[in-house]
Amino acid sequence: MQNLFHPFVLPFVLGTIILFAICIWKFIRWFRHFDRLQRAILRKNIFSWKIIPALWEAFREGLLHIRISRQNLILGYMHRSIAFGWFLLIVVGFFEAHLTPLNSHPVWLAIFYRFFIHEHHLFASSEVFTFIMDLLLLYVLSGIFIAFCKKIYSKAVGMKKTTKHVLFDHFAKVSLWAIFPLRLLSESLAANVYQNGGFLTQSIGNFFSPWFAETFLTTSWTMYSIALGTFFVALPFSRYMHIFTEIILIYFRQMGVHEHLERTGYTMYELNACSRCGICIDNCPLNKDLNITNVQPVYFLRDLRYKRGTDAVADNCLLCGRCDAACPVNIDLLAIRQQERNKREQDHCDYSYLNNIQPFNAIGRVGFFGGCMSHLTPGITESMKAIFEEVEQKYWFLDEERTICCGRPLMQQGYLEQAAELRRKNSELIKKSKISVLITSCPICYQSFKNEYKLSIPIMHHTEYIMKLLETGKLKLRKDDLRTVYHDPCELGRGCGIYKEPRQILKKATHLVKAKHEKEESICCGINLGDTLIDIRQQTQIRDAAMNNLMYKNPDQICTACPMCKRAFNHATDFPVKDIAEIVRENMIKK
Amino acid sequence: MAVNFGYSISTTRVINFDNCDFNLLHQLEEIVPSYKRCLNCGACTATCSAQQFTKFNIRKIKSLFTSAQYDKLAKELDKCMLCGKCTLVCPRGINLRPAIMNMRKILSNK
Ligand code: SF4
Ligand code: SF4
Ligand code: SF4
Ligand code: SF4
Numbered sequence: 001m002q003n004l005f006h007p008f009v010l011p012f013v014l015g016t017i018i019l020f021a022i023c024i025w026k027f028i029r030w031f032r033h034f035d036r037l038q039r040a041i042l043r044k045n046i047f048s049w050k051i052i053p054a055l056w057e058a059f060r061e062g063l064l065h066i067r068i069s070r071q072n073l074i075l076g077y078m079h080r081s082i083a084f085g086w087f088l089l090i091v092v093g094f095f096e097a098h099l100t101p102l103n104s105h106p107v108w109l110a111i112f113y114r115f116f117i118h119e120h121h122l123f124a125s126s127e128v129f130t131f132i133m134d135l136l137l138l139y140v141l142s143g144i145f146i147a148f149c150k151k152i153y154s155k156a157v158g159m160k161k162t163t164k165h166v167l168f169d170h171f172a173k174v175s176l177w178a179i180f181p182l183r184l185l186s187e188s189l190a191a192n193v194y195q196n197g198g199f200l201t202q203s204i205g206n207f208f209s210p211w212f213a214e215t216f217l218t219t220s221w222t223m224y225s226i227a228l229g230t231f232f233v234a235l236p237f238s239r240y241m242h243i244f245t246e247i248i249l250i251y252f253r254q255m256g257v258h259e260h261l262e263r264t265g266y267t268m269y270e271l272n273a274c275s276r277c278g279i280c281i282d283n284c285p286l287n288k289d290l291n292i293t294n295v296q297p298v299y300f301l302r303d304l305r306y307k308r309g310t311d312a313v314a315d316n317c318l319l320c321g322r323c324d325a326a327c328p329v330n331i332d333l334l335a336i337r338q339q340e341r342n343k344r345e346q347d348h349c350d351y352s353y354l355n356n357i358q359p360f361n362a363i364g365r366v367g368f369f370g371g372c373m374s375h376l377t378p379g380i381t382e383s384m385k386a387i388f389e390e391v392e393q394k395y396w397f398l399d400e401e402r403t404i405c406c407g408r409p410l411m412q413q414g415y416l417e418q419a420a421e422l423r424r425k426n427s428e429l430i431k432k433s434k435i436s437v438l439i440t441s442c443p444i445c446y447q448s449f450k451n452e453y454k455l456s457i458p459i460m461h462h463t464e465y466i467m468k469l470l471e472t473g474k475l476k477l478r479k480d481d482l483r484t485v486y487h488d489p490c491e492l493g494r495g496c497g498i499y500k501e502p503r504q505i506l507k508k509a510t511h512l513v514k515a516k517h518e519k520e521e522s523i524c525c526g527i528n529l530g531d532t533l534i535d536i537r538q539q540t541q542i543r544d545a546a547m548n549n550l551m552y553k554n555p556d557q558i559c560t561a562c563p564m565c566k567r568a569f570n571h572a573t574d575f576p577v578k579d580i581a582e583i584v585r586e587n588m589i590k591k
Numbered sequence: 592m593a594v595n596f597g598y599s600i601s602t603t604r605v606i607n608f609d610n611c612d613f614n615l616l617h618q619l620e621e622i623v624p625s626y627k628r629c630l631n632c633g634a635c636t637a638t639c640s641a642q643q644f645t646k647f648n649i650r651k652i653k654s655l656f657t658s659a660q661y662d663k664l665a666k667e668l669d670k671c672m673l674c675g676k677c678t679l680v681c682p683r684g685i686n687l688r689p690a691i692m693n694m695r696k697i698l699s700n701k
Contacts, residue, residue: 347695350669353645372640372674402643405674413673413692422672529675532692535625536684567679 004116008222009108015229016107022236023244026272033265038257045255054254062247063087067328071279074146074157079277081143083243089136096129111228114187114201115221118194134198137187140180148177161287163278163298165239166306172238175231182224189213189220239302242275246329249273259335261342261416270331271305274298280323280333285524286531289545290538292316297323297333304340312533314340318542319412319530321494325520341414349418354404354425359432362396367435369398369449371442372405373563377570380441380563383581384462390588391474396435404429408448409529423453430455439465441581443492443562444529450496461492463561466584467501470508476589477509484510484583485555487546487569488522489562502561502580509587510559516552523549525560527568543568559583596637601651611659615697619656623690628683629653635677635687641670649677649687656694665698 034042060066063084069076093110100122102109109116120126146157154162165173184201191197191205192213205213235241249269257266276298286292293299295316303309317337324333368388370381381397388395404426407419430438430453438455440446441462449459460468469475486506492498499519506512517523526542547569550558557576560566569577620626636642636650647670655664671691678687 345696345699347699348669350666351672353641353647353670357644372676373679376638376676376679403640403674404644405640405672407672409675409688410673415673418673527679529688532686532689535686564679 004102004104004106004109006112006115006218006221008218008225009112010225011222011229012108012111012225012232015232019232019235023241026236026241027245027248030265030268033268034257035260035262035264037260038264038266041256042252048255050254050256051251054251057254058247058250061250061328062243065328067330068277068279071326071328072158075150075159075277075279078143078146078150078157079275081139082147085136085140085143089133089140092129092132092136096126096133099123099129100126112221112225114190114194114196115217118196120196130196130198134200137180137184138200141184144177144180159278159282161278161281161293163276163281165276166302168234169238169276172231172234172240175227175234176240178227179224179231182220182227186217186220186224189217193217239274239276241272242329245269245272246275249329249331253330259332259339261339263336263339267336267339270336271301273329274301274305274331275329276302277328279326279328283322283326283521285318285320285322285526285542285545286316286534289542290534292534297327297331297337300337301331301333304336309340311340315531316533317531318490318524318526318528320490320524320528322490322521322524325494338412338414341412342416344414346415346417349415349421351418351421351425354422357404357425357429359429360396362433362435365394365396365435367398367430367433367438368395369406369438369440369442369445370403371399371440371445371563372403373444373567374441375399375403377563377566377579379582380566380579383579383585384439384441386585387466387469387475387581387588390590391469395439396433398429398433406442406445406448407452408444411448411452412530413532419452423448427453427455430457441561441563441579443489443495444564447491447495461496461498461501461561462581463492463498463501463505466505466581470505475584477505477584477587478589479508480510480587482510482556483513483553484557484559485513485515485550485553486518486580487515487525487550487558487560487565488518489560489565490522490524490528492561493522494520502559505580505584506559509583510557513553513555516549525562525565525568527564527571529564539568540572543572547572595643599646606658606660608658613659615661615701616657616659618697619690619693622693623686625683625685626690628685629657630683632682634680634682638676638680640674640676641672645670647671649691652694653690661698661701665695668695668698 065076065079065083068079093113097110097113098105100117150157150162187197187201188205189208191201192208192210197205252266252269259267278298280297281287284296287296295313300313303313314337319334321334327333368384374380405422407422410419437458437460438449439460439462440449446461484506486502488499503512523546524542525546526539557578558569559578559580561580566577566579631650631654633650636648639649641647652664652667668691673688675688681687
């Protein structure tokens, strides 16, 4: 009978117990902070078929890290080899241990197998297992090697800036990095002594002198066990908490749970699911163009998690959503940023001056809402009027004379009650006017009407409306010879997912050329309402970067679908910048 | 229709700067440094969304704040919809929207 215990297993066993105890305690505590709606959603879906996509996504993202690979192949390989490789080591190790004919199989047997089991051929295909285990160890080690290179020279893995970690994360990382080389050493020493290694461990083991192997065998295994134990204890307090949290988060998300206006237990899952991979850093214009390096989600979430969040960080963000689109964990970064702003003291407002506005009876007409910003770029509103007239569509220009703001600018700064007040006023006017559809030329208003107003009529951005006119043949365009690049406004593209319509329209009216980064990766024009802390000089720096991005293929003109973006670019140069409505107006074939 | 630019003729008055407390102004200028650059052109008022509905003059509020005449300003500022139009038209690139938010905050802490 073999002895399957040695005191050196204790750090590992203890570490594992502490790890699971803390994790379960944390998970339960966060779960208890779910709000009523989130619980109701969970109760409804918990045993539904949605579990299948949840498991699939957990496998793809928790282990294979497909989304990171899409961003960056090397980085994806690094994450995958460590996560998936380690997972397989555990699973294959478990089977190896349990296939071995023994009276008992203590939990640590799979981990320290080669210390305790010395003979090959104890069961069929045991050599295959030895081979696979060595292969997997090599796989994980390759990931650790890349991580090490990334630490020394991040550009080698295609990252300009990597995350600056807190001390505790370094501690956890060092223990994680130590685990696998120590395992290699321990198994190699065991291979030297017991001749039980595979292609890797046996070859390395043969290098050592038998005296050295004998002497340091137990020490090495002890250190391996300590490294494991240390990592497990550090895990729940470090960024590595993301390993388990991400899986649970994916499950909740697939069940339909999402962020609300205030922080809930679900937010705690999101905060802890951030792996601090740092992908959001390179994607943030504040970092790239202004060298502001403490506000990106990786640091923002970390500060919140360790209860060190500040307004200076929460407010310094364009809400452009570029990080959000890139985040491989799909954390709802904008919603969390918004939650922090929503905590702002709600100073009172006084919009009583809006009480006496007379509603207009516009039955049978479509409504057009320019919004505050379209009034700064009259070319847009004029073009829309011309288009309506061309297709003989009766319309009511809601804010031709004066505009009640849609409320989104207030909302973005956390003044929820004030925003609701403005929404009430606008909704009242719209409902009483009995318009059949509401068209707006401002993506900010569009997003606001679509998501915040609970109107019963369809809401359309003017690109959607124009596309519909083209599809139904009411409007026809001729094609000009200009090379046009399209700028995706943040609120329209990443905000509302409208990428297709403007491009389809432009393909009919002109020659569409590509920008360097576009669609989900488009760059904010800089002149926006989300960030109240950067000044005009910094805003123009971001704008210039966005311009450069558009100039990639030397276009003849820039087209956008947002009055703010148009204004931003118009101020930069004499280069022609047009709204899509203006291009359509220029190119429509008059009846 | 008579066009309302949001201006009207102000009554003459004397402000004795020696008796003014510029503390709040200095607080604001610290948070929004661009505030100092105002040339009182009134472009902000002319474009203002709130001004189209009511007597609300953001330029005047600014100049009253600058000369430490804080009375009634807080109530006046409540009319602003924070739409940001004023910030976009300001020829001096003043971050007006944050200035308004901070004026509110400073005045309510007074
Ligand atoms: S927020 Fe997303 S992209 Fe940024 S570090 Fe965390 S996981 Fe990575
Ligand atoms: S929303 Fe934009 S500005 Fe804000 S952190 Fe993300 S990328 Fe940076
Ligand atoms: S537009 Fe700018 S410079 Fe002109 S009055 Fe207003 S804040 Fe001052
Ligand atoms: S932000 Fe306020 S002051 Fe400025 S234009 Fe809008 S309503 Fe007027």
